[in-house]
Each structure stands twice: as C-alpha cells, then as structure tokens.
Amino acid sequence: MTPTNQFADLLTLMARLRSDCPWDHKQTNHSLIPYAIEETYELVEAIQSGDMEDIKGELGDVLLQVVFHAHLYNEQHQFDIGDVIYHLQEKLIRRHPHVFDKENLKTEADVKQRWDEIKAEENREKAKRGKPRRTLDAVKAGSALMQAQSLQNAANKVGFDWDVVSGAVDKLDEEIAELKAILPPDGHKPTPEQKRELEKELGDCYFALTNIARKLGIDSETAVLTTVHKFKSRFGFIEDALAKQGKTPETASLQEMDNLWDLAKVMEKGQA
Numbered sequence: 001m002t003p004t005n006q007f008a009d010l011l012t013l014m015a016r017l018r019s020d021c022p023w024d025h026k027q028t029n030h031s032l033i034p035y036a037i038e039e040t041y042e043l044v045e046a047i048q049s050g051d052m053e054d055i056k057g058e059l060g061d062v063l064l065q066v067v068f069h070a071h072l073y074n075e076q077h078q079f080d081i082g083d084v085i086y087h088l089q090e091k092l093i094r095r096h097p098h099v100f101d102k103e104n105l106k107t108e109a110d111v112k113q114r115w116d117e118i119k120a121e122e123n124r125e126k127a128k129r130g131k132p133r134r135t136l137d138a139v140k141a142g143s144a145l146m147q148a149q150s151l152q153n154a155a156n157k158v159g160f161d162w163d164v165v166s167g168a169v170d171k172l173d174e175e176i177a178e179l180k181a182i183l184p185p186d187g188h189k190p191t192p193e194q195k196r197e198l199e200k201e202l203g204d205c206y207f208a209l210t211n212i213a214r215k216l217g218i219d220s221e222t223a224v225l226t227t228v229h230k231f232k233s234r235f236g237f238i239e240d241a242l243a244k245q246g247k248t249p250e251t252a253s254l255q256e257m258d259n260l261w262d263l264a265k266v267m268e269k270g271q272a
Contacts, residue, residue, distance in 0.1 A: 010063075011081065014071050029072050036065045048229045094118065145220040148210040156214075165215040172208040179205055230268075237264040 017024040039061040046054035070081040095118050098105035105111050135158055139150040155161055162168050179201040184190045190198055210220040238260045242252050
C-alpha cells in the first residue's frame with residue numbers, strides 16, 4: 001500500500017491497521033484518550049516552534065485520532081466518520097448565521113455575542129433532554145489552566161469578577177502571602193499534611209495568576225507554553241555551548257550554566 005493525499009485512502013488504511021496490526025486491534029476509545037491529549041499538545045508545541053514539517057506531521061497525528069475514534073464507534077454501530085463530518089458542518093452553519101443567513105453582524109464582538117446566544121439556545125435544548133445546566137457547566141474540558149480561565153469567563157458573564165485588573169493582582173498578592181506563610185524552612189521536606197495545604201495554596205496562586213492573564217486578554221495556556229518553548233530553546237543553547245567546550249550540563253558548574261543562560265537571553269533580544 002502506498003500513501004496518497006485522498007481521505008478515502010486514509011480510511012482504508014485505518015481499517016487495514018485495525019484488522020492486521022495487533023496494537024491497533026486491541027485499542028478502545030478509552031485506551032486512546034491519553035494519545036488524543038498527547039497529540040493535541042504536540043501539535044500546539046509544533047505550532048509554537050514554527051517548524052512547518054513538524055506542524056504538518058502533528059496535524060496528521062491529530063487527524064489520525066479523529067479517524068481512529070470514528071472507526072471504533074462505527075464498529076460499535078454508533079456512527080461513522082461521515083456522521084462526524086455532517087454534524088460538524090451542521091453546527092458550523094448553525095453557529096454562523098451572519099455568513100449563511102445574512103444576519104447583519106459587522107464586528108467581531110457582534111459575532112461573539114451571537115455565538116454565545118446560539119450556544120445558550122443549544123444548552124437549553126440539551127437541558128430539555130436531561131439535567132438542567134448551571135452557570136459553570138459551560139467550562140470546557142482541557143488542562144487545569146484552560147479550565148481555570150473558562151471558569152473565570154463564565155463567572156464574569158454573571159458579574160462575579162473584579163472591574164479592573166488591579167483587583168485580580170491584589171488577590172494574587174494575597175494568595176502568595178498565604179503560600180509563604182506555610183512554606184517549610186529551607187532544607188526541610190513538607191509533611192503529608194503540609195503538602196495537602198501547600199497544594200491548595202499553590203492552586204489558589206495559579207488560579208489568581210490565570211485570572212490576571214484573562215483580564216489582560218492573554219491566554220494562560222499559550223503564555224506558559226511559550227515559556228516552556230523558550231526554556232527548552234535556551235537550555236539547548238547551553239548544551240550546545242558546553243559541548244563545544246567538551247562539557248555537559250552534568251560536568252559544568254551552575255555558574256557556567258547561568259552565564260550561558262544570560263548569553264542566550266541576550267542573543268534572543270538581538271534576533272527579535
């Protein structure tokens with residue numbers, strides 16, 4: 001079998017793998033969950049890096065997850081990839097009346113408001129079929145930072161929020177003070193009970209910092225991922241520079257690595 005750029009051939013390939021590959025054959029929708037999460041994060045990392053080959057490959061890996069899950073549900077006589085595509089198109093058309101029904105929405109804010117109205121109507125329809133939805137039920141699944149930001153957005157819509165960012169900054173200062181108050185002395189490991197309390201206070205600090213980002217219009221997840229990518233790049237510079245000296249991070253001193261770290265920062269500014 002040779003690769004093509006046809007979607008139908010991808011579906012045929014998936015069926016072949018499911019039939020003939022022992023690993024693919026034993027997978028379930030639940031067993032694939034970690035891979036769906038992992039591939040999504042790897043796509044984000046590739047986008048952050050700007051490497052087009054990596055981005056292309058990771059988009060393919062995400063697409064594989066969609067195709068694989070749909071194939072498994074088709075085996076269970078639930079739905080197939082065609083149903084997934086139809087449902088997606090139906091939802092996009094319904095949520096874009098300004099495009100398909102010629103509603104007069106001229107600004108991005110108008111589009112967002114209409115989108116929220118349509119989502120609210122969809123939620124009311126869901127409530128008729130099951131349990132009523134509460135305000136925070138709209139929180140999206142995702143990482144802790146993504147959920148925190150979604151929670152805060154939902155609370156903001158009903159007025160449970162500071163009017164200005166300084167209120168959120170003051171809250172962060174308050175949470176950091178509470179964390180500092182229970183930190184164990186340097187050189188001492190926290191007890192299990194202290195760890196539980198520290199976890200709560202650290203969580204409060206992350207939540208408060210995420211709220212500041214939200215009020216500034218910054219996505220917390222993207223901000224942290226940018227820093228992760230920056231850290232990896234700078235540490236890679238340190239490793240390369242040490243290698244030229246016949247050293248490794250394990251054999252170099254902390255001072256040497258700190259100096260190279262500062263040099264990496266200077267070079268980044270020169271490239272900006």
